[in-house]
Amino acid sequence: MDSTALFTVALGLQSPWEVEDIRFAPEQGEIHFDLVCRAKRLACPCCGQAEQPIHDRLERTWQHLHFFQYKAYLHTKVPRVRCDGCQKTTQVAVPWARTGSGFTLLMDALVLALARKLPIAEIAKLFGVSAGRIWQALNVHVEAARSLESHGEVTRIGVDEKHVGRSIGFISLFHDATGRRVLFGTAGRDAQTFESFKTDFLAHGGKAEAVSAVSMDLSKAYRAGASQAFPKAAWCFDAFHVSKLVHEALEAVRRAEVKDVPDLKGTRWGTLKAPADWTHKQINDMHWLQRSGLKTARAWRMKERFKENHRRASAGEPPEPLYRAWISWARRSRLEPFKKLGKTLKDHLPGILAGYDHKLTNAAAESINSQVQAAIVRARGFRNLRHLLNIIYLTTGKPSHLPAPPLVSAHA
Numbered sequence: 001m002d003s004t005a006l007f008t009v010a011l012g013l014q015s016p017w018e019v020e021d022i023r024f025a026p027e028q029g030e031i032h033f034d035l036v037c038r039a040k041r042l043a044c045p046c047c048g049q050a051e052q053p054i055h056d057r058l059e060r061t062w063q064h065l066h067f068f069q070y071k072a073y074l075h076t077k078v079p080r081v082r083c084d085g086c087q088k089t090t091q092v093a094v095p096w097a098r099t100g101s102g103f104t105l106l107m108d109a110l111v112l113a114l115a116r117k118l119p120i121a122e123i124a125k126l127f128g129v130s131a132g133r134i135w136q137a138l139n140v141h142v143e144a145a146r147s148l149e150s151h152g153e154v155t156r157i158g159v160d161e162k163h164v165g166r167s168i169g170f171i172s173l174f175h176d177a178t179g180r181r182v183l184f185g186t187a188g189r190d191a192q193t194f195e196s197f198k199t200d201f202l203a204h205g206g207k208a209e210a211v212s213a214v215s216m217d218l219s220k221a222y223r224a225g226a227s228q229a230f231p232k233a234a235w236c237f238d239a240f241h242v243s244k245l246v247h248e249a250l251e252a253v254r255r256a257e258v259k260d261v262p263d264l265k266g267t268r269w270g271t272l273k274a275p276a277d278w279t280h281k282q283i284n285d286m287h288w289l290q291r292s293g294l295k296t297a298r299a300w301r302m303k304e305r306f307k308e309n310h311r312r313a314s315a316g317e318p319p320e321p322l323y324r325a326w327i328s329w330a331r332r333s334r335l336e337p338f339k340k341l342g343k344t345l346k347d348h349l350p351g352i353l354a355g356y357d358h359k360l361t362n363a364a365a366e367s368i369n370s371q372v373q374a375a376i377v378r379a380r381g382f383r384n385l386r387h388l389l390n391i392i393y394l395t396t397g398k399p400s401h402l403p404a405p406p407l408v409s410a411h412a
């Protein structure tokens with residue numbers, strides 16, 4: 001086998017495609033493969049009519065996986081078929097790349113695999129291309145894969161707002177609470193986001209009447225959107241969002257008191273963290289705080305009790321008496337932020353209890369939240385909602401229609 005035949009096999013090419021020439025440019029760190037389509041006549045890509053004449057051939061280039069330290073490029077003249085059947089002139093698809101991508105499929109697959117872990121700017125540097133080209137490959141594949149996703153099995157939905165920088169502002173992300181995957185994202189955090197989600201959900205085979213529960217934060221806008229779009233679903237306020245409010249109340253008490261008690265300055269993380277995660281210094285600070293008789297100490301005890309109650313309710317104890325006892329303690333606490341929170345929780349109690357009924361644990365919301373946070377870091381520097389959403393779909397949408405990862409050959 002000569003080297004062109006060897007590379008024809010190595011690149012996975014099949015008749016009528018083969019490698020015609022290999023040009024090696026060591027000083028540029030590049031290797032170029034000239035491919036040729038040996039056919040004189042081809043089937044029409046448009047209507048399938050066999051044995052149609054080739055009208056002309058257009059020069060094209062794709063970047064392939066590096067061969068060791070060398071950047072690799074494929075070049076060929078792609079035939080256009082002039083069809084006697086449908087009368088159209090159509091460019092044939094090449095087997096190694098997706099239409100519209102400047103990378104080969106293997107290169108695309110490697111880009112997608114890396115984009116799950118690395119910032120896009122770093123991948124671009126690795127391959128010596130612009131970040132724009134990496135984004136282009138990512139957009140083409142993620143959007144194509146997403147268009148094939150089915151949401152037909154989804155019955156419990158969660159929604160969450162996320163602030164993603166000044167230029168984009170807030171986005172709303174909708175997830176499948178059972179499958180733990182992001183289904184849809186859109187700009188804004190108003191009731192209208194539910195309509196946009198529903199349109200997309202139905203387009204992916206989702207059934208609105210099959211949705212039994214929607215889990216959300218305590219905002220009025222989401223509640224209005226949910227009752228409009230999914231009138232039969234129960235509204236649930238999940239413990240993830242409620243416990244965030246408890247942390248905020250604790251922090252408000254501490255911040256107000258720190259003005260009079262400067263020793264409280266270093267206690268923020270100790271009060272927020274679980275005791276098992278305290279550092280040596282935090283253990284000392286927290287022992288001091290618990291003996292201090294300060295308002296912050298009382299607020300911290302209320303936060304700890306809230307967590308303990310949530311743990312017991314998640315383990316199967318009826319949540320209502322636990323919540324009612326805590327709310328009444330909060331309202332008598334003489335701590336303004338807790339009094340206010342007690343009132344809020346009392347007003348939202350049916351939705352909070354519904355969250356336990358529908359077993360909407362905060363685990364799904366929390367794990368998606370941290371994955372989305374990581375995706376935002378990888379998309380950093382690109383203040384573009386389309387890019388950001390595609391990275392989020394890639395890493396948290398569990399897409400099942402992406403090209404196979406490299407090293408798994410399509411011909412194997």
Ligand SMILES: [Zn+2]
Pocket residue numbers: 044045046047048049083084085086087088
């Ligand atoms: Zn045709």
